[in-house]
Amino acid sequence: ATLMQHLHKAFDAERLFLMYQPQIDLETGKFTGLEALIRWRNDDGVLIPPNDFIPLAEYSGLIISLGAWVLRTACFMMVRLQKAGIAPQRMGVNVSVVQFRQDDFIDIVEQALRDTGLLPAHLELEITESVTMSSAALFETRLAKLKELGVKIAIDDFGTGFSSLSYLDKLPVDRLKIDRAFVNQIDTPEGPRIAELITQLGKKLGLQVIAEGVEHEIHWKTLAAMGCHEGQGFYIGRPMLEENLISWINLRK
Ligand code: G
Ligand code: G
Numbered sequence: 001a002t003l004m005q006h007l008h009k010a011f012d013a014e015r016l017f018l019m020y021q022p023q024i025d026l027e028t029g030k031f032t033g034l035e036a037l038i039r040w041r042n043d044d045g046v047l048i049p050p051n052d053f054i055p056l057a058e059y060s061g062l063i064i065s066l067g068a069w070v071l072r073t074a075c076f077m078m079v080r081l082q083k084a085g086i087a088p089q090r091m092g093v094n095v096s097v098v099q100f101r102q103d104d105f106i107d108i109v110e111q112a113l114r115d116t117g118l119l120p121a122h123l124e125l126e127i128t129e130s131v132t133m134s135s136a137a138l139f140e141t142r143l144a145k146l147k148e149l150g151v152k153i154a155i156d157d158f159g160t161g162f163s164s165l166s167y168l169d170k171l172p173v174d175r176l177k178i179d180r181a182f183v184n185q186i187d188t189p190e191g192p193r194i195a196e197l198i199t200q201l202g203k204k205l206g207l208q209v210i211a212e213g214v215e216h217e218i219h220w221k222t223l224a225a226m227g228c229h230e231g232q233g234f235y236i237g238r239p240m241l242e243e244n245l246i247s248w249i250n251l252r253k
């Protein structure tokens with residue numbers, strides 16, 4: 001069978017699952033958010049990374065049902081954490097451009113919220129910078145509707161695409177996620193420049209800024225010193241299964 005057939009089968013057989021990576025305030029260390037990250041464990045027990053199958057799911061259209069499932073599952077997880085009294089402010093969910101362009105995308109989001117009882121303000125949709133530019137007019141109307149609904153919007157992998165600054169200024173975006181490529185180079189002499197620029201840009205525009213790929217203490221310190229609000233990365237916490245995440249949360253208390 002082809003990889004595509006395997007992927008469809010995996011989805012049907014519930015071999016796909018989510019892991020959750022924590023996000024924290026870089027100044028206080030406070031637990032602020034989570035990002036849901038999809039994983040696929042194949043029949044041989046091998047973990048297949050999303051970069052190897054998301055494009056396939058997009059191409060085959062499976063991303064529509066897969067994306068809806070991710071949304072619901074992540075919202076349910078957030079509600080469970082809230083009921084346990086250990087939830088952060090928000091749950092971030094990655095949205096594919098194919099999903100985002102669907103006519104019923106807003107309905108799908110509303111339905112996930114309704115079915116799970118999660119308040120919109122606790123859901124943050126992560127949209128990559130390339131999406132914002134590939135369909136600017138659609139992006140604008142969609143964002144307005146999502147804003148009306150009350151969900152948060154983050155621009156993922158920020159700095160790697162080609163955002164127009166005028167768009168950033170007028171669109172109802174809540175957060176910029178500094179791509180980990182810019183965090184990775186931060187401990188070299190000229191390394192922090194881009195991360196600093198994005199942080200300042202975000203602040204000027206009244207947006208929250210979070211850095212991805214915080215892998216070492218020096219990353220955290222440098223980012224905190226430049227005023228970057230939040231961080232996410234292996235040094236803080238890896239993507240975790242629910243039970244490991246709960247231990248992670250409890251250990252920090
Ligand atoms: O978790 P990892 O670093 O391997 O993720 C690799 C890429 O896959 C990232 O760009 C991430 O945004 C994307 N990704 C992870 N989970 C999802 C998901 O549920 N939906 C979509 N569309 N992309 C995801
Ligand atoms: O594109 P997106 O931001 O959604 O991608 C998130 C991806 O980054 C996930 O695949 C996650 O596993 C990965 N990731 C999270 N923290 C780190 C980190 O500190 N270093 C590296 N190299 N990858 C990370």
Ligand code: MN
Nearest residue numbers: 035094126156
């Ligand atoms: Mn992301």
Ligand code: NA
Nearest residue numbers: 156157179212
């Ligand atoms: Na990213």
